[in-house]
Amino acid sequence: MTQTRTTRLERGRSALGPALELVHTGRAPTRAVLTAELGVTRATAGAVAAELETLGLIRVDSRPRSATGSQGRPSHRLSIEPQGPVVLAAQVHADGFRAALVGLGGNIVATAPGRMTVPADPAHVLGEVVRAGSDLLRQTGRRCLGAGLAVPSAVAEPQGTALNPLHVAWHAGAPVRDIFTERVREAAVFDRDRPAPAVFAGNDVNLAALAEHRHGAGRGSRDLLCVATGHRGVGGALVLDGRLHTGSTGLALEVGHLTVNPEGRPCHCGSRGCLDVEADPLAFLTAAGREAGPEGSLLRQSRDLLRDEYADPAVRAAAHLLIDRLGLGLAGLVNILNPDRVILGGLHRELLGSDPGRLRAVVADRSLWGQSGSVPLLPCTLDHNSLIGAAELAWQPVLDDPLEALTA
Amino acid sequence: MTQTRTTRLERGRSALGPALELVHTGRAPTRAVLTAELGVTRATAGAVAAELETLGLIRVDSRPRSATGSQGRPSHRLSIEPQGPVVLAAQVHADGFRAALVGLGGNIVATAPGRMTVPADPAHVLGEVVRAGSDLLRQTGRRCLGAGLAVPSAVAEPQGTALNPLHVAWHAGAPVRDIFTERVREAAVFDRDRPAPAVFAGNDVNLAALAEHRHGAGRGSRDLLCVATGHRGVGGALVLDGRLHTGSTGLALEVGHLTVNPEGRPCHCGSRGCLDVEADPLAFLTAAGREAGPEGSLLRQSRDLLRDEYADPAVRAAAHLLIDRLGLGLAGLVNILNPDRVILGGLHRELLGSDPGRLRAVVADRSLWGQSGSVPLLPCTLDHNSLIGAAELAWQPVLDDPLEALTA
DNA sequence: TCGCTTTGTGCTCCGTCCGAACAAAACAGG
DNA sequence: CCTGTTTTGTTCGGACGGAGCACAAAGCGA
Numbered sequence: 001m002t003q004t005r006t007t008r009l010e011r012g013r014s015a016l017g018p019a020l021e022l023v024h025t026g027r028a029p030t031r032a033v034l035t036a037e038l039g040v041t042r043a044t045a046g047a048v049a050a051e052l053e054t055l056g057l058i059r060v061d062s063r064p065r066s067a068t069g070s071q072g073r074p075s076h077r078l079s080i081e082p083q084g085p086v087v088l089a090a091q092v093h094a095d096g097f098r099a100a101l102v103g104l105g106g107n108i109v110a111t112a113p114g115r116m117t118v119p120a121d122p123a124h125v126l127g128e129v130v131r132a133g134s135d136l137l138r139q140t141g142r143r144c145l146g147a148g149l150a151v152p153s154a155v156a157e158p159q160g161t162a163l164n165p166l167h168v169a170w171h172a173g174a175p176v177r178d179i180f181t182e183r184v185r186e187a188a189v190f191d192r193d194r195p196a197p198a199v200f201a202g203n204d205v206n207l208a209a210l211a212e213h214r215h216g217a218g219r220g221s222r223d224l225l226c227v228a229t230g231h232r233g234v235g236g237a238l239v240l241d242g243r244l245h246t247g248s249t250g251l252a253l254e255v256g257h258l259t260v261n262p263e264g265r266p267c268h269c270g271s272r273g274c275l276d277v278e279a280d281p282l283a284f285l286t287a288a289g290r291e292a293g294p295e296g297s298l299l300r301q302s303r304d305l306l307r308d309e310y311a312d313p314a315v316r317a318a319a320h321l322l323i324d325r326l327g328l329g330l331a332g333l334v335n336i337l338n339p340d341r342v343i344l345g346g347l348h349r350e351l352l353g354s355d356p357g358r359l360r361a362v363v364a365d366r367s368l369w370g371q372s373g374s375v376p377l378l379p380c381t382l383d384h385n386s387l388i389g390a391a392e393l394a395w396q397p398v399l400d401d402p403l404e405a406l407t408a
Numbered sequence: 409m410t411q412t413r414t415t416r417l418e419r420g421r422s423a424l425g426p427a428l429e430l431v432h433t434g435r436a437p438t439r440a441v442l443t444a445e446l447g448v449t450r451a452t453a454g455a456v457a458a459e460l461e462t463l464g465l466i467r468v469d470s471r472p473r474s475a476t477g478s479q480g481r482p483s484h485r486l487s488i489e490p491q492g493p494v495v496l497a498a499q500v501h502a503d504g505f506r507a508a509l510v511g512l513g514g515n516i517v518a519t520a521p522g523r524m525t526v527p528a529d530p531a532h533v534l535g536e537v538v539r540a541g542s543d544l545l546r547q548t549g550r551r552c553l554g555a556g557l558a559v560p561s562a563v564a565e566p567q568g569t570a571l572n573p574l575h576v577a578w579h580a581g582a583p584v585r586d587i588f589t590e591r592v593r594e595a596a597v598f599d600r601d602r603p604a605p606a607v608f609a610g611n612d613v614n615l616a617a618l619a620e621h622r623h624g625a626g627r628g629s630r631d632l633l634c635v636a637t638g639h640r641g642v643g644g645a646l647v648l649d650g651r652l653h654t655g656s657t658g659l660a661l662e663v664g665h666l667t668v669n670p671e672g673r674p675c676h677c678g679s680r681g682c683l684d685v686e687a688d689p690l691a692f693l694t695a696a697g698r699e700a701g702p703e704g705s706l707l708r709q710s711r712d713l714l715r716d717e718y719a720d721p722a723v724r725a726a727a728h729l730l731i732d733r734l735g736l737g738l739a740g741l742v743n744i745l746n747p748d749r750v751i752l753g754g755l756h757r758e759l760l761g762s763d764p765g766r767l768r769a770v771v772a773d774r775s776l777w778g779q780s781g782s783v784p785l786l787p788c789t790l791d792h793n794s795l796i797g798a799a800e801l802a803w804q805p806v807l808d809d810p811l812e813a814l815t816a
Numbered sequence: 817t818c819g820c821t822t823t824g825t826g827c828t829c830c831g832t833c834c835g836a837a838c839a840a841a842a843c844a845g846g
Numbered sequence: 847c848c849t850g851t852t853t854t855g856t857t858c859g860g861a862c863g864g865a866g867c868a869c870a871a872a873g874c875g876a
Contacts, residue, residue, distance in 0.1 A: 014832065032854065044833055046855065062855090072853025073841040156777070163777055223656040236744075240648070247746025248631040254743045254776055262670030262681075270774065273670075335662045336644075336744055338655025366678065368662055369564070369571055422863065440823060452864055454824060470824090480822025481872040 014403075015040055019048045021399045023058050023078050024104050025214045031060070032075035049078060055406050056084050057104060057398075080105040086140075087394035088133040088147040088189060090180075091204060091387045092125060094167035094231055094296035098384070099132035101142060102391035106215035108384065110136045122162070122174045123183075130183040137189060145405065146394030147184045149201040150208075150386040151176055152230060157250030160201050167231060167295065177201040197405070200393035205235030205345070206244055206253070207389025208380065212343055213239040214392060216382040221341040225333060227255065227326075228345030228380070229280045231298040234329070238337060260328040275329040279322050281347050287318035299347055306350050320358065323351050327362025334367040334375055345380040352379055422811070423448055427456045429650075429807045431466050431486050432512050433622045439468070440483035457486060463814050464492050465512060465806075488513040494548075495802035496541040496555040496597060498588075499612060499795045500533060502575035502639055502704035506792070507540040509550060510799035514623035516792065518544045530570070530582045531591075538591040545597060553813065554802030555592045557609040558616075558794040559584055560638060565658030568609050574640060575703060585609040605813070608801035613643030613753070614652055614661070615797025616788065620751055621647040622800060624790040629749040633741060635663065635734075636753030636788070639706040641684045642737070646745060668736040683737040687730050689755050695726035707755055714758050727762050734759060735770025742775040742783055753788040760787055 015038050022028035022037050035045035052058045061077040086101040086109050100111040112132045116125060126149070137144055153165035153176075160177025162170060170176075181199040190196050209226035212218040218226070224239040236255035238245040246252055256276030257269050264273025277283060281302040285292045293301050309315045326348060334342070342363075344352050352359050360377055367375070382388060398405040423446055430436035430445050443453035460466045469485040494509040494517050508519040520540045524533060534557075545552055561573035561584075568585025570578060578584075589607040598604050617634035620626040626634070632647040644663035646653040654660055664684030665677050672681025685691060689710035693700045701709050717723045734756060742750070750771075752760050760767050768785055775783070790796060806813040 030854095035854090041834060042855065043835085043857080047833090070853085071843050071851075073855070075854060154777070240653075245648075248748035249746055249777075251777055252744065252746035254746075257743055257776065258740065259667045259670065262667065269776070332666065333744070335665055336660065336741070338657055338660035338662075340656035368665065368677070369562070369657075369659055438823095443823090449865060450824065451826080451866085455864090478822085479820075479874050481824075483823060 015044065015048050016051060016402050017400050019045070020052055020057060020104075020402050023052070023080060024395070024399060025219070026105065028078055030075035030077055034078060049076070052402065053081075055402055057081055057402060057406075058084075080107065082107075085143040085145045086137075087145055087391050088130075088137070088184065089150075089387050089391035089394065090129045090133060090148075091150040091384070091390060092129065092168060093152055093204075097125060097129050097132075098387060099129050099136065100384070100387055100391070101133070101136050101140060101144070102388060102394075104395065106211065106382070106388045106391070108388070109142065110140050111384075111387075112136055122165075122168075122170045122176055123179050125168070126176070126180050126183050130180070130187050130189075133184075134187040134189055143191070144189050145398055146197045147180070147189065147199045148207075148390035148392070148394035149176065149180045149199075150204040150390040151201060152204050154254060155201055155203050155250050157246060162201075163251070166233065197394075197397060200390070200396075202244070202246075202390065202393055203235065203237070203250075204230070204386040204389075206237040206246065207387075207393065208345055208382075208385040209237035209239050209343070209389070210244050210392050211382055211385040211387075211389035212345075212380050213242065215388065216385060217343045217378045217380055218341060221339075223338070223340045225337055225339035225342045226345060226380075227330060227333070227342065227348055229299075229347045231295055232280055232282055233276045234279055234348075236333065238339070255329065255333060258329045258332050260325040260332075275325070279326045279329060279348070283325075284318055284322050284347065287321050288312075288315045289318075302347050303350050306347075306354055310354060319351060319354050322347075323355060323359045324362055326351060327359050328366055330359075330363045330377075331366035334363065339375060341376050341378065343378050343380050345385070349379040352377060423452065423456050424459060424810045425808050427453070428460055428465060428512075428810050431460070431488060432803070432807060433627070434513065436486055438483035438485055442486060457484070460810065461489075463810055464489055465810060465814075466492075488515065490515075493551040493553045494545075495553055495799050496538075496545070496592065497558075497795050497799035497802065498537045498541060498556075499558040499792070499798060500537070500576060501560055501612075505533060505537050505540075506795060507537050507544065508792070508795055508799070509541070509544050509548060509552070510796060510802075512803065514619065514790070514796045514799070516796070517550065518548050519792075519795075520544055528577075530573075530576075530578045530584055531587050533576070534584070534588050534591050538588070538595050538597075542595040542597055551599070552597050553806055554605045555588070555597065555607045556615075556798035556800070556802035557584065557588045557607075558612040558798040559609060560612050562662060563609055563611050563658050565654060570609075571659070575638070605802075605805060608798070608804075610652070610654075610798065610801055611643065611645070611658075612638070612794040612797075614645040614654065615795075615801065616753055616790075616793040617645035617647050617751070617797070618652050618800050619790055619793040619795075619797035620753075620788050621650065623796065624793060625751045625786045625788055626749060629747075631746070631748045633745055633747035633750045634753060634788075635738060635741070635750065635756055637688045637707075637755050639703055640688055640690055642687055642756075644741065646747070663737065663741060666737045666740050668733040668740075683733070687734045687737060687756070691733075692726055692730050692755065695729050696720075696723045697726075710755050711758050714755075714762055718762060727759060728766065730755075731759050731763060731767045732770055735767050736774055738767075738771045738785075739774035742771065747783060749784050749786065751786045751788050753793070757787040760785060 028034040035042050049060050053060045059079050059081045086103050089102045090099045096115040098113050101109040103109050152167045153162040162174045162176045205228045213224050218224045226237040234256045236253035257274045259273050260275050261273035261278050264278050266272045267274035267277045281298040284302045436442040443450050461468045467487050467489045494511050497510045498507045504523040506521050509517040511517050560575045561570040570582045570584045613636045621632050626632045634645040642664045644661035665682045667681050668683050669681035669686050672686050674680045675682040675685050689706040692710045
């Protein structure tokens with residue numbers, strides 16, 4: 001009897017995956033740098049780069065367009081193949097969705113927005129999302145290697161269900177990953193002659209953090225904390241060693257119920273003064289004495305207020321109040337997670353911009369150890385970071401083992 | 409010119425390390441299981457086991473003492489070589505220290521306690537520790553492959569300094585790792601003809617968690633949270649995928665300043681009602697209306713009280729109060745970290761034992777998502793878990809690459 | 817005793833990457 | 847323009863870890 005091999009240590013034994021990841025994240029602009037980053041010989045790096053080019057994933061330019069200025073033979077330049085394959089990425093938000101085709105390197109190749117004025121059930125919304133995506137695929141004629149979805153809700157793993165999809169009026173526990181998978185398969189978006197790739201879904205803040213880690217403000221971080229607020233509530237995410245930390249059931253970094261104001265208003269969780277109700281756009285508008293508009297416009301409304309009426313003492317006071325509460329929450333998270341960098345998205349990004357010194361001071365004051373207190377606070381820098389993060393999820397199998405993903 | 413190799417992807421390319429780790433943690437009792445766990449062929453597993461035996465680390469018994477009951481040829485049994493090499497492990501606590509020689513598998517081969525009645529500076533204490541350890545080595549004649557130290561303080565990385573060594577009256581920022589390293593090198597504890605191995609230091613709760621993960625209540629967990637209290641303050645630790653998560657500067661899981669009682673007593677951190685002052689032995693004794701003894705006996709005093717006088721309504725009320733506060737803190741941590749298991753040490757272990765239902769209910773009630781609420785809460789099971797954890801730290805290089813660590 | 821099942825062992829083969837020698841492409845200086 | 851220097855790319859042989867296969871060994875059950 002022959003032996004049954006249980007593939008366990010099998011994943012990505014060659015340097016192909018790491019090499020692609022280096023080009024993907026822009027850390028290997030030339031073959032010489034790739035050689036150094038991989039820690040292999042020039043011969044190996046050359047073979048690896050050639051194979052990735054053969055697979056149609058990267059481009060190797062032997063004619064460097066510009067002299068580097070340094071001595072020696074110029075190295076071949078490496079870049080993502082602009083006509084290469086894409087993945088289907090989508091983001092669902094309070095009042096609509098956005099579908100896109102995203103290439104390696106976080107390049108958005110094509111994108112299409114969609115609006116939904118009435119709350120619609122997930123099956124309908126995701127059907128529209130996939131229809132928009134497959135339209136884009138037909139128009140561009142690209143090959144599609146995977147699909148990823150960002151939703152404004154915690155996503156339970158391994159089920160792939162949306163647990164608190166507040167903004168989109170779906171029922172708690174909606175199996176968004178399975179629905180999305182089904183719609184994508186129906187649309188016949190992938191190569192017909194090969195096994196269909198896995199389809200992914202994740203929380204939008206988590207995916208924003210992942211995208212920022214690979215292509216934005218989080219580049220180079222080994223221990224990245226991201227905190228962001230959209231319209232209601234506060235979300236968090238942690239990227240450890242380049243991988244999203246989702247916890248054992250996908251529910252890690254649900255930071256909304258940290259206590260930041262013991263005398264604060266009651267929260268639906270039973271406590272009071274939670275970050276969720278003390279540091280989101282609604283809290284900001286209330287603190288500034290403004291009337292809150294419809295749910296899907298709270299972020300825009302807050303952002304406009306902060307930018308256009310910062311001279312108004314009430315607005316400034318509200319900003320300071322939110323900064324202080326956010327700072328308290330961040331300090332608690334820094335004490336627990338000890339990240340090497342913190343990036344802020346949504347309204348928190350604007351608050352940081354409005355008074356960086358104040359927020360840094362609060363965090364430094366309330367987190368232990370001066371060293372942790374000096375953790376850098378940075379704004380998110382990518383447009384559509386959740387969308388790009390959804391694409392990262394879909395690209396991951398290719399990054400892990402390009403050969404397997406493309407030919408096996 | 410020949411190429412300069414920068415060793416980067418070099419670590420542990422063969423299956424030797426993973427195999428040793430499986431035997432070390434008891435997950436590979438036989439060669440057949442080892443084959444399955446490694447996901448390699450029987451031939452490879454056989455070669456690997458033989459090599460580990462040659463290195464003197466494990467024992468391969470071809471004569472199984474007991475029939476397995478199942479059909480087929482009985483597999484060779486694998487076990488840690490009882491006469492194999494050891495590491496020097498030590499733990500410093502409020503009123504003394506303990507030195508030990510620890511083999512693979514978490515086996516304490518020899519141990520020696522030490523007492524210090526007056527606060528002593530770290531250089532003196534660690535000198536005594538190493539003296540005790542090298543005495544043990546001389547008595548047993550074992551080969552020593554590394555050294556690890558557990559201290560009741562956060563340890564900053566990569567400096568290896570003790571940031572808040574409250575119980576031992578050392579100055580904040582004492583370079584304990586360097587001092588320990590120096591003393592160990594002076595004592596000529598390692599093989600003379602080989603480069604001296606690295607020496608490690610870590611926080612005692614962190615190391616307890618690591619030990620429990622490999623040999624105790626945390627076995628098999630991928631996402632283990634540990635919370636414990638000794639005499640004063642509360643410590644936390646997280647073991648992710650079998651590795652201690654220390655954060656970017658070693659200060660992760662400083663959980664003492666989570667707010668668990670908004671109206672609580674002020675804490676030195678500037679806030680009030682912190683876990684540190686609301687859920688440690690001192691808080692328990694105070695709540696029970698008892699006079700607190702000397703610092704180094706608070707845990708014993710609390711434990712005795714809980715065991716012997718639980719009938720006393722004041723004691724029971726104090727226990728319930730602490731359980732409620734601890735539960736609030738655990739719920740916050742569960743929301744942030746989403747562990748698959750929580751283990752409790754020190755007084756928290758006893759509190760769990762005194763009323764498991766109450767603590768589980770509080771955590772379930774205050775952590776989001778019923779699913780996370782049902783995260784298992786378990787007591788620590790190992791004696792001297794910090795000590796064994798310190799040994800784990802010292803064993804890690806051997807587990808990562810046995811060949812390199814033993815012969816290179 | 818004879819199958820049946822499971823595990824251990826001895827070979828060959830293959831893929832990945834190292835190491836070294838050599839070639840190519842730039843710059844600097846005369 | 848030519849030459850040496852520097853840096854990078856290329857080619858080829860070989861080491862090494864592990865797969866795959868055939869066969870042997872060691873237990874159970876009838």
